[in-house]
Amino acid sequence: MRVPQSPSPVIANWELVLRLRERREQLGIGVNDITQRLGFTRNYWSAIENEHKIIPENTLRGLFELLEFGEDDRRQLLELRESAKETGWWSGYSALFDGNIQRLFGLEHGAQQIHAYDTLLVPGLLQTPDYTREIMNSDTSIRPVEVEQRVTARRRRQDRLRGADPLHLTSIISEAALRQQVGGPLVLRGQLDHLLSTFDEFEKNVEIRVIPFTATSCNLFGAGTLSLLDFASPRLPRAAWHETVSTWGVISEPNKVRDITMAFNEALTRTLDRGETRKIIEKHRKELR
CATH class of the missing domain: 1.10.260.40 (lambda repressor-like DNA-binding domains)
Structure with missing residues:
Protein backbone atom coordinates (compact mmCIF):
# COMPACT_ATOMS: atom_id res chain seq x y z
CA MET A 1 0.00 0.00 0.00
CA LYS A 85 -4.70 16.80 15.44
CA GLU A 86 -1.89 17.90 13.11
CA THR A 87 -2.11 21.15 11.18
CA GLY A 88 -2.15 21.02 7.38
CA TRP A 89 -0.54 23.76 5.30
CA TRP A 90 -4.02 24.90 4.20
CA SER A 91 -4.86 25.96 7.76
CA GLY A 92 -2.74 29.04 7.15
CA TYR A 93 -5.25 30.14 4.51
CA SER A 94 -8.39 29.90 6.64
CA ALA A 95 -9.14 33.58 6.09
CA LEU A 96 -9.29 33.05 2.33
CA PHE A 97 -11.06 29.72 1.89
CA ASP A 98 -14.19 28.34 3.49
CA GLY A 99 -14.40 24.97 5.20
CA ASN A 100 -15.45 23.11 2.06
CA ILE A 101 -12.44 24.29 0.07
CA GLN A 102 -10.05 23.61 2.92
CA ARG A 103 -11.49 20.10 3.12
CA LEU A 104 -10.74 19.67 -0.59
CA PHE A 105 -7.13 20.74 0.00
CA GLY A 106 -6.83 18.21 2.82
CA LEU A 107 -8.29 15.42 0.69
CA GLU A 108 -6.02 16.31 -2.24
CA HIS A 109 -2.98 16.29 0.02
CA GLY A 110 -3.65 12.74 1.15
CA ALA A 111 -5.11 11.33 -2.06
CA GLN A 112 -3.42 8.56 -4.00
CA GLN A 113 -5.09 9.37 -7.32
CA ILE A 114 -7.26 12.16 -8.75
CA HIS A 115 -9.31 12.31 -11.93
CA ALA A 116 -10.00 15.94 -12.86
CA TYR A 117 -12.09 17.83 -15.40
CA ASP A 118 -12.86 21.47 -16.01
CA THR A 119 -15.31 22.73 -18.62
CA LEU A 120 -13.40 25.72 -20.03
CA LEU A 121 -10.21 26.02 -17.99
CA VAL A 122 -7.04 24.06 -17.41
CA PRO A 123 -7.58 22.24 -14.07
CA GLY A 124 -5.97 23.91 -11.06
CA LEU A 125 -3.34 21.23 -10.44
CA LEU A 126 -1.87 21.97 -13.88
CA GLN A 127 -2.11 25.77 -13.95
CA THR A 128 0.84 28.13 -14.17
CA PRO A 129 0.99 31.01 -11.65
CA ASP A 130 0.28 33.58 -14.40
CA TYR A 131 -2.76 31.64 -15.61
CA THR A 132 -4.06 31.26 -12.04
CA ARG A 133 -3.43 34.95 -11.36
CA GLU A 134 -5.52 36.02 -14.35
CA ILE A 135 -8.41 33.79 -13.24
CA MET A 136 -8.24 35.29 -9.75
CA ASN A 137 -8.02 38.86 -11.07
CA SER A 138 -11.16 38.35 -13.13
CA ASP A 139 -13.17 37.17 -10.11
CA THR A 140 -14.86 40.25 -8.66
CA SER A 141 -15.45 38.44 -5.34
CA ILE A 142 -11.70 38.20 -4.71
CA ARG A 143 -9.96 41.25 -3.27
CA PRO A 144 -6.78 42.27 -5.12
CA VAL A 145 -4.69 41.91 -1.95
CA GLU A 146 -5.71 38.22 -1.76
CA VAL A 147 -4.73 37.25 -5.29
CA GLU A 148 -1.09 36.41 -4.62
CA GLN A 149 -2.00 34.41 -1.52
CA ARG A 150 -4.44 32.35 -3.57
CA VAL A 151 -1.85 31.83 -6.29
CA THR A 152 0.59 30.59 -3.64
CA ALA A 153 -2.03 28.23 -2.22
CA ARG A 154 -2.61 26.73 -5.64
CA ARG A 155 1.12 26.17 -6.03
CA ARG A 156 1.15 24.41 -2.66
CA ARG A 157 -1.55 22.06 -3.91
CA GLN A 158 0.60 21.22 -6.93
CA ASP A 159 3.46 20.07 -4.67
CA ARG A 160 1.70 16.69 -4.38
CA LEU A 161 2.63 15.96 -8.00
CA ARG A 162 6.27 15.78 -6.90
CA GLY A 163 8.25 13.82 -4.36
CA ALA A 164 8.98 10.20 -3.57
CA ASP A 165 5.32 9.19 -3.62
CA PRO A 166 3.58 11.64 -5.97
CA LEU A 167 -0.11 11.99 -6.58
CA HIS A 168 -1.32 10.28 -9.75
CA LEU A 169 -3.43 12.66 -11.83
CA THR A 170 -5.60 11.99 -14.87
CA SER A 171 -6.80 15.30 -16.28
CA ILE A 172 -9.37 15.75 -19.03
CA ILE A 173 -9.10 19.14 -20.73
CA SER A 174 -11.49 20.46 -23.35
CA GLU A 175 -10.02 21.78 -26.58
CA ALA A 176 -11.83 25.01 -25.76
CA ALA A 177 -9.47 25.50 -22.80
CA LEU A 178 -6.54 25.34 -25.23
CA ARG A 179 -8.07 28.18 -27.24
CA GLN A 180 -9.55 30.39 -24.52
CA GLN A 181 -7.01 33.20 -24.13
CA VAL A 182 -7.10 33.60 -20.35
CA GLY A 183 -4.84 36.59 -19.68
CA GLY A 184 -4.12 37.00 -23.40
CA PRO A 185 -1.87 35.12 -25.86
CA LEU A 186 1.31 35.41 -23.78
CA VAL A 187 -0.24 33.88 -20.64
CA LEU A 188 -1.96 31.14 -22.62
CA ARG A 189 1.27 30.35 -24.45
CA GLY A 190 3.03 29.93 -21.12
CA GLN A 191 0.22 27.66 -19.94
CA LEU A 192 0.40 25.48 -23.03
CA ASP A 193 4.19 25.30 -22.68
CA HIS A 194 3.66 24.07 -19.14
CA LEU A 195 1.25 21.36 -20.30
CA LEU A 196 3.77 20.21 -22.89
CA SER A 197 6.59 20.09 -20.34
CA THR A 198 4.32 18.10 -18.03
CA PHE A 199 4.35 15.18 -20.49
CA ASP A 200 8.07 14.76 -19.78
CA GLU A 201 8.47 16.01 -16.20
CA PHE A 202 5.56 13.97 -14.86
CA GLU A 203 5.56 11.15 -17.36
CA LYS A 204 4.93 8.48 -14.71
CA ASN A 205 2.17 10.10 -12.70
CA VAL A 206 0.27 12.63 -14.83
CA GLU A 207 -1.97 11.78 -17.77
CA ILE A 208 -3.41 14.65 -19.84
CA ARG A 209 -6.19 13.89 -22.30
CA VAL A 210 -7.97 16.44 -24.53
CA ILE A 211 -11.59 16.25 -25.67
CA PRO A 212 -11.45 17.68 -29.21
CA PHE A 213 -14.04 19.92 -30.82
CA THR A 214 -14.91 16.97 -33.06
CA ALA A 215 -16.40 15.07 -30.09
CA THR A 216 -20.12 15.01 -30.81
CA SER A 217 -21.28 14.58 -27.21
CA CYS A 218 -20.02 14.18 -23.67
CA ASN A 219 -21.89 13.89 -20.37
CA LEU A 220 -19.41 16.25 -18.72
CA PHE A 221 -19.99 19.17 -21.11
CA GLY A 222 -21.09 22.10 -18.95
CA ALA A 223 -20.39 20.23 -15.71
CA GLY A 224 -18.09 22.91 -14.26
CA THR A 225 -15.12 21.70 -12.22
CA LEU A 226 -15.05 18.05 -11.16
CA SER A 227 -12.56 15.86 -9.32
CA LEU A 228 -12.71 12.22 -8.26
CA LEU A 229 -10.37 11.39 -5.39
CA ASP A 230 -9.08 7.94 -4.41
CA PHE A 231 -7.09 7.09 -1.29
CA ALA A 232 -4.54 4.53 -0.17
CA SER A 233 -6.61 3.28 2.76
CA PRO A 234 -9.03 0.51 1.67
CA ARG A 235 -11.43 1.79 4.32
CA LEU A 236 -11.96 5.08 2.51
CA PRO A 237 -14.41 5.33 -0.40
CA ARG A 238 -13.92 7.43 -3.50
CA ALA A 239 -14.98 11.05 -2.98
CA ALA A 240 -15.93 13.70 -5.51
CA TRP A 241 -15.59 17.46 -5.69
CA HIS A 242 -18.00 19.56 -7.77
CA GLU A 243 -17.69 23.28 -8.26
CA THR A 244 -19.76 25.81 -10.21
CA VAL A 245 -19.88 29.61 -10.08
CA SER A 246 -22.20 29.64 -7.05
CA THR A 247 -21.81 26.24 -5.34
CA TRP A 248 -18.96 23.93 -4.37
CA GLY A 249 -18.36 21.05 -2.04
CA VAL A 250 -17.25 17.49 -1.45
CA ILE A 251 -19.67 14.77 -2.52
CA SER A 252 -19.57 11.49 -0.63
CA GLU A 253 -23.00 9.98 -1.34
CA PRO A 254 -22.24 6.66 -3.09
CA ASN A 255 -24.90 7.02 -5.79
CA LYS A 256 -23.77 10.51 -6.77
CA VAL A 257 -20.11 9.52 -6.79
CA ARG A 258 -21.01 6.51 -8.96
CA ASP A 259 -22.85 8.73 -11.46
CA ILE A 260 -19.95 11.18 -11.66
CA THR A 261 -17.53 8.28 -12.12
CA MET A 262 -19.62 6.91 -14.99
CA ALA A 263 -19.72 10.35 -16.63
CA PHE A 264 -15.95 10.75 -16.30
CA ASN A 265 -15.27 7.30 -17.72
CA GLU A 266 -17.57 8.05 -20.64
CA ALA A 267 -15.73 11.33 -21.24
CA LEU A 268 -12.41 9.47 -21.35
CA THR A 269 -13.70 7.48 -24.33
CA ARG A 270 -14.20 10.81 -26.16
CA THR A 271 -10.63 12.02 -25.60
CA LEU A 272 -7.58 11.85 -27.82
CA ASP A 273 -4.85 9.42 -26.80
CA ARG A 274 -1.63 10.68 -25.19
CA GLY A 275 0.21 11.20 -28.46
CA GLU A 276 -2.66 12.97 -30.20
CA THR A 277 -3.28 15.08 -27.10
CA ARG A 278 0.30 16.30 -27.18
CA LYS A 279 0.03 17.08 -30.90
CA ILE A 280 -3.12 19.16 -30.50
CA ILE A 281 -1.58 21.17 -27.65
CA GLU A 282 1.50 21.79 -29.82
CA LYS A 283 -0.76 22.84 -32.71
CA HIS A 284 -2.59 25.46 -30.65
CA ARG A 285 0.69 26.62 -29.13
CA LYS A 286 2.13 27.29 -32.59
CA GLU A 287 -0.98 29.18 -33.69
CA LEU A 288 -0.57 31.74 -30.89
CA ARG A 289 1.10 34.92 -32.03
Whole structure:
Protein backbone atom coordinates (compact mmCIF):
# COMPACT_ATOMS: atom_id res chain seq x y z
CA MET A 1 0.00 0.00 0.00
CA ARG A 2 1.37 3.42 -0.97
CA VAL A 3 1.33 6.12 1.69
CA PRO A 4 1.19 9.88 0.94
CA GLN A 5 4.29 12.01 1.46
CA SER A 6 2.91 13.24 4.76
CA PRO A 7 -0.33 12.45 6.62
CA SER A 8 -3.38 14.56 5.95
CA PRO A 9 -5.25 15.46 9.16
CA VAL A 10 -8.45 15.81 7.13
CA ILE A 11 -8.20 12.24 5.88
CA ALA A 12 -7.16 10.89 9.27
CA ASN A 13 -10.20 12.45 10.94
CA TRP A 14 -12.47 11.28 8.11
CA GLU A 15 -11.31 7.67 8.47
CA LEU A 16 -11.59 7.85 12.26
CA VAL A 17 -15.18 9.11 12.08
CA LEU A 18 -16.13 6.58 9.40
CA ARG A 19 -14.86 3.69 11.48
CA LEU A 20 -16.70 4.87 14.58
CA ARG A 21 -19.94 5.35 12.65
CA GLU A 22 -19.68 2.03 10.84
CA ARG A 23 -19.03 0.17 14.09
CA ARG A 24 -21.89 1.95 15.84
CA GLU A 25 -24.30 1.06 13.05
CA GLN A 26 -23.00 -2.50 12.82
CA LEU A 27 -23.78 -3.05 16.51
CA GLY A 28 -27.10 -1.19 16.32
CA ILE A 29 -26.01 1.39 18.87
CA GLY A 30 -27.90 4.68 18.61
CA VAL A 31 -26.62 8.18 19.19
CA ASN A 32 -28.66 8.39 22.40
CA ASP A 33 -26.85 5.32 23.73
CA ILE A 34 -23.52 7.04 23.17
CA THR A 35 -24.52 10.42 24.59
CA GLN A 36 -26.07 8.89 27.71
CA ARG A 37 -23.13 6.56 28.28
CA LEU A 38 -20.47 9.26 27.87
CA GLY A 39 -22.44 12.24 29.18
CA PHE A 40 -22.56 14.77 26.34
CA THR A 41 -25.21 16.23 24.02
CA ARG A 42 -26.40 15.05 20.62
CA ASN A 43 -25.09 18.30 19.13
CA TYR A 44 -21.63 17.53 20.50
CA TRP A 45 -21.66 14.06 18.95
CA SER A 46 -23.05 15.47 15.69
CA ALA A 47 -20.08 17.85 15.51
CA ILE A 48 -17.74 14.86 15.88
CA GLU A 49 -19.50 12.67 13.30
CA ASN A 50 -19.68 15.59 10.86
CA GLU A 51 -15.93 16.20 11.31
CA HIS A 52 -16.36 19.68 12.76
CA LYS A 53 -14.66 18.64 16.00
CA ILE A 54 -11.87 16.15 16.72
CA ILE A 55 -12.95 13.59 19.27
CA PRO A 56 -11.13 14.02 22.62
CA GLU A 57 -8.90 11.11 23.61
CA ASN A 58 -10.86 10.33 26.78
CA THR A 59 -14.10 10.22 24.77
CA LEU A 60 -12.53 7.93 22.20
CA ARG A 61 -11.24 5.61 24.89
CA GLY A 62 -14.69 5.61 26.45
CA LEU A 63 -16.12 4.34 23.16
CA PHE A 64 -13.73 1.42 22.93
CA GLU A 65 -15.70 -0.76 25.35
CA LEU A 66 -19.12 0.38 24.16
CA LEU A 67 -18.27 -0.30 20.52
CA GLU A 68 -16.33 -3.47 21.34
CA PHE A 69 -13.10 -2.56 19.57
CA GLY A 70 -10.19 -5.00 19.77
CA GLU A 71 -6.65 -4.00 20.65
CA ASP A 72 -5.48 -3.55 17.05
CA ASP A 73 -8.45 -1.32 16.22
CA ARG A 74 -7.92 0.72 19.37
CA ARG A 75 -4.29 1.34 18.50
CA GLN A 76 -5.17 2.33 14.92
CA LEU A 77 -7.94 4.69 16.06
CA LEU A 78 -5.65 6.42 18.54
CA GLU A 79 -3.03 6.84 15.82
CA LEU A 80 -5.65 8.32 13.48
CA ARG A 81 -6.67 10.75 16.19
CA GLU A 82 -3.07 11.86 16.66
CA SER A 83 -2.74 12.48 12.91
CA ALA A 84 -6.07 14.34 12.88
CA LYS A 85 -4.70 16.80 15.44
CA GLU A 86 -1.89 17.90 13.11
CA THR A 87 -2.11 21.15 11.18
CA GLY A 88 -2.15 21.02 7.38
CA TRP A 89 -0.54 23.76 5.30
CA TRP A 90 -4.02 24.90 4.20
CA SER A 91 -4.86 25.96 7.76
CA GLY A 92 -2.74 29.04 7.15
CA TYR A 93 -5.25 30.14 4.51
CA SER A 94 -8.39 29.90 6.64
CA ALA A 95 -9.14 33.58 6.09
CA LEU A 96 -9.29 33.05 2.33
CA PHE A 97 -11.06 29.72 1.89
CA ASP A 98 -14.19 28.34 3.49
CA GLY A 99 -14.40 24.97 5.20
CA ASN A 100 -15.45 23.11 2.06
CA ILE A 101 -12.44 24.29 0.07
CA GLN A 102 -10.05 23.61 2.92
CA ARG A 103 -11.49 20.10 3.12
CA LEU A 104 -10.74 19.67 -0.59
CA PHE A 105 -7.13 20.74 0.00
CA GLY A 106 -6.83 18.21 2.82
CA LEU A 107 -8.29 15.42 0.69
CA GLU A 108 -6.02 16.31 -2.24
CA HIS A 109 -2.98 16.29 0.02
CA GLY A 110 -3.65 12.74 1.15
CA ALA A 111 -5.11 11.33 -2.06
CA GLN A 112 -3.42 8.56 -4.00
CA GLN A 113 -5.09 9.37 -7.32
CA ILE A 114 -7.26 12.16 -8.75
CA HIS A 115 -9.31 12.31 -11.93
CA ALA A 116 -10.00 15.94 -12.86
CA TYR A 117 -12.09 17.83 -15.40
CA ASP A 118 -12.86 21.47 -16.01
CA THR A 119 -15.31 22.73 -18.62
CA LEU A 120 -13.40 25.72 -20.03
CA LEU A 121 -10.21 26.02 -17.99
CA VAL A 122 -7.04 24.06 -17.41
CA PRO A 123 -7.58 22.24 -14.07
CA GLY A 124 -5.97 23.91 -11.06
CA LEU A 125 -3.34 21.23 -10.44
CA LEU A 126 -1.87 21.97 -13.88
CA GLN A 127 -2.11 25.77 -13.95
CA THR A 128 0.84 28.13 -14.17
CA PRO A 129 0.99 31.01 -11.65
CA ASP A 130 0.28 33.58 -14.40
CA TYR A 131 -2.76 31.64 -15.61
CA THR A 132 -4.06 31.26 -12.04
CA ARG A 133 -3.43 34.95 -11.36
CA GLU A 134 -5.52 36.02 -14.35
CA ILE A 135 -8.41 33.79 -13.24
CA MET A 136 -8.24 35.29 -9.75
CA ASN A 137 -8.02 38.86 -11.07
CA SER A 138 -11.16 38.35 -13.13
CA ASP A 139 -13.17 37.17 -10.11
CA THR A 140 -14.86 40.25 -8.66
CA SER A 141 -15.45 38.44 -5.34
CA ILE A 142 -11.70 38.20 -4.71
CA ARG A 143 -9.96 41.25 -3.27
CA PRO A 144 -6.78 42.27 -5.12
CA VAL A 145 -4.69 41.91 -1.95
CA GLU A 146 -5.71 38.22 -1.76
CA VAL A 147 -4.73 37.25 -5.29
CA GLU A 148 -1.09 36.41 -4.62
CA GLN A 149 -2.00 34.41 -1.52
CA ARG A 150 -4.44 32.35 -3.57
CA VAL A 151 -1.85 31.83 -6.29
CA THR A 152 0.59 30.59 -3.64
CA ALA A 153 -2.03 28.23 -2.22
CA ARG A 154 -2.61 26.73 -5.64
CA ARG A 155 1.12 26.17 -6.03
CA ARG A 156 1.15 24.41 -2.66
CA ARG A 157 -1.55 22.06 -3.91
CA GLN A 158 0.60 21.22 -6.93
CA ASP A 159 3.46 20.07 -4.67
CA ARG A 160 1.70 16.69 -4.38
CA LEU A 161 2.63 15.96 -8.00
CA ARG A 162 6.27 15.78 -6.90
CA GLY A 163 8.25 13.82 -4.36
CA ALA A 164 8.98 10.20 -3.57
CA ASP A 165 5.32 9.19 -3.62
CA PRO A 166 3.58 11.64 -5.97
CA LEU A 167 -0.11 11.99 -6.58
CA HIS A 168 -1.32 10.28 -9.75
CA LEU A 169 -3.43 12.66 -11.83
CA THR A 170 -5.60 11.99 -14.87
CA SER A 171 -6.80 15.30 -16.28
CA ILE A 172 -9.37 15.75 -19.03
CA ILE A 173 -9.10 19.14 -20.73
CA SER A 174 -11.49 20.46 -23.35
CA GLU A 175 -10.02 21.78 -26.58
CA ALA A 176 -11.83 25.01 -25.76
CA ALA A 177 -9.47 25.50 -22.80
CA LEU A 178 -6.54 25.34 -25.23
CA ARG A 179 -8.07 28.18 -27.24
CA GLN A 180 -9.55 30.39 -24.52
CA GLN A 181 -7.01 33.20 -24.13
CA VAL A 182 -7.10 33.60 -20.35
CA GLY A 183 -4.84 36.59 -19.68
CA GLY A 184 -4.12 37.00 -23.40
CA PRO A 185 -1.87 35.12 -25.86
CA LEU A 186 1.31 35.41 -23.78
CA VAL A 187 -0.24 33.88 -20.64
CA LEU A 188 -1.96 31.14 -22.62
CA ARG A 189 1.27 30.35 -24.45
CA GLY A 190 3.03 29.93 -21.12
CA GLN A 191 0.22 27.66 -19.94
CA LEU A 192 0.40 25.48 -23.03
CA ASP A 193 4.19 25.30 -22.68
CA HIS A 194 3.66 24.07 -19.14
CA LEU A 195 1.25 21.36 -20.30
CA LEU A 196 3.77 20.21 -22.89
CA SER A 197 6.59 20.09 -20.34
CA THR A 198 4.32 18.10 -18.03
CA PHE A 199 4.35 15.18 -20.49
CA ASP A 200 8.07 14.76 -19.78
CA GLU A 201 8.47 16.01 -16.20
CA PHE A 202 5.56 13.97 -14.86
CA GLU A 203 5.56 11.15 -17.36
CA LYS A 204 4.93 8.48 -14.71
CA ASN A 205 2.17 10.10 -12.70
CA VAL A 206 0.27 12.63 -14.83
CA GLU A 207 -1.97 11.78 -17.77
CA ILE A 208 -3.41 14.65 -19.84
CA ARG A 209 -6.19 13.89 -22.30
CA VAL A 210 -7.97 16.44 -24.53
CA ILE A 211 -11.59 16.25 -25.67
CA PRO A 212 -11.45 17.68 -29.21
CA PHE A 213 -14.04 19.92 -30.82
CA THR A 214 -14.91 16.97 -33.06
CA ALA A 215 -16.40 15.07 -30.09
CA THR A 216 -20.12 15.01 -30.81
CA SER A 217 -21.28 14.58 -27.21
CA CYS A 218 -20.02 14.18 -23.67
CA ASN A 219 -21.89 13.89 -20.37
CA LEU A 220 -19.41 16.25 -18.72
CA PHE A 221 -19.99 19.17 -21.11
CA GLY A 222 -21.09 22.10 -18.95
CA ALA A 223 -20.39 20.23 -15.71
CA GLY A 224 -18.09 22.91 -14.26
CA THR A 225 -15.12 21.70 -12.22
CA LEU A 226 -15.05 18.05 -11.16
CA SER A 227 -12.56 15.86 -9.32
CA LEU A 228 -12.71 12.22 -8.26
CA LEU A 229 -10.37 11.39 -5.39
CA ASP A 230 -9.08 7.94 -4.41
CA PHE A 231 -7.09 7.09 -1.29
CA ALA A 232 -4.54 4.53 -0.17
CA SER A 233 -6.61 3.28 2.76
CA PRO A 234 -9.03 0.51 1.67
CA ARG A 235 -11.43 1.79 4.32
CA LEU A 236 -11.96 5.08 2.51
CA PRO A 237 -14.41 5.33 -0.40
CA ARG A 238 -13.92 7.43 -3.50
CA ALA A 239 -14.98 11.05 -2.98
CA ALA A 240 -15.93 13.70 -5.51
CA TRP A 241 -15.59 17.46 -5.69
CA HIS A 242 -18.00 19.56 -7.77
CA GLU A 243 -17.69 23.28 -8.26
CA THR A 244 -19.76 25.81 -10.21
CA VAL A 245 -19.88 29.61 -10.08
CA SER A 246 -22.20 29.64 -7.05
CA THR A 247 -21.81 26.24 -5.34
CA TRP A 248 -18.96 23.93 -4.37
CA GLY A 249 -18.36 21.05 -2.04
CA VAL A 250 -17.25 17.49 -1.45
CA ILE A 251 -19.67 14.77 -2.52
CA SER A 252 -19.57 11.49 -0.63
CA GLU A 253 -23.00 9.98 -1.34
CA PRO A 254 -22.24 6.66 -3.09
CA ASN A 255 -24.90 7.02 -5.79
CA LYS A 256 -23.77 10.51 -6.77
CA VAL A 257 -20.11 9.52 -6.79
CA ARG A 258 -21.01 6.51 -8.96
CA ASP A 259 -22.85 8.73 -11.46
CA ILE A 260 -19.95 11.18 -11.66
CA THR A 261 -17.53 8.28 -12.12
CA MET A 262 -19.62 6.91 -14.99
CA ALA A 263 -19.72 10.35 -16.63
CA PHE A 264 -15.95 10.75 -16.30
CA ASN A 265 -15.27 7.30 -17.72
CA GLU A 266 -17.57 8.05 -20.64
CA ALA A 267 -15.73 11.33 -21.24
CA LEU A 268 -12.41 9.47 -21.35
CA THR A 269 -13.70 7.48 -24.33
CA ARG A 270 -14.20 10.81 -26.16
CA THR A 271 -10.63 12.02 -25.60
CA LEU A 272 -7.58 11.85 -27.82
CA ASP A 273 -4.85 9.42 -26.80
CA ARG A 274 -1.63 10.68 -25.19
CA GLY A 275 0.21 11.20 -28.46
CA GLU A 276 -2.66 12.97 -30.20
CA THR A 277 -3.28 15.08 -27.10
CA ARG A 278 0.30 16.30 -27.18
CA LYS A 279 0.03 17.08 -30.90
CA ILE A 280 -3.12 19.16 -30.50
CA ILE A 281 -1.58 21.17 -27.65
CA GLU A 282 1.50 21.79 -29.82
CA LYS A 283 -0.76 22.84 -32.71
CA HIS A 284 -2.59 25.46 -30.65
CA ARG A 285 0.69 26.62 -29.13
CA LYS A 286 2.13 27.29 -32.59
CA GLU A 287 -0.98 29.18 -33.69
CA LEU A 288 -0.57 31.74 -30.89
CA ARG A 289 1.10 34.92 -32.03
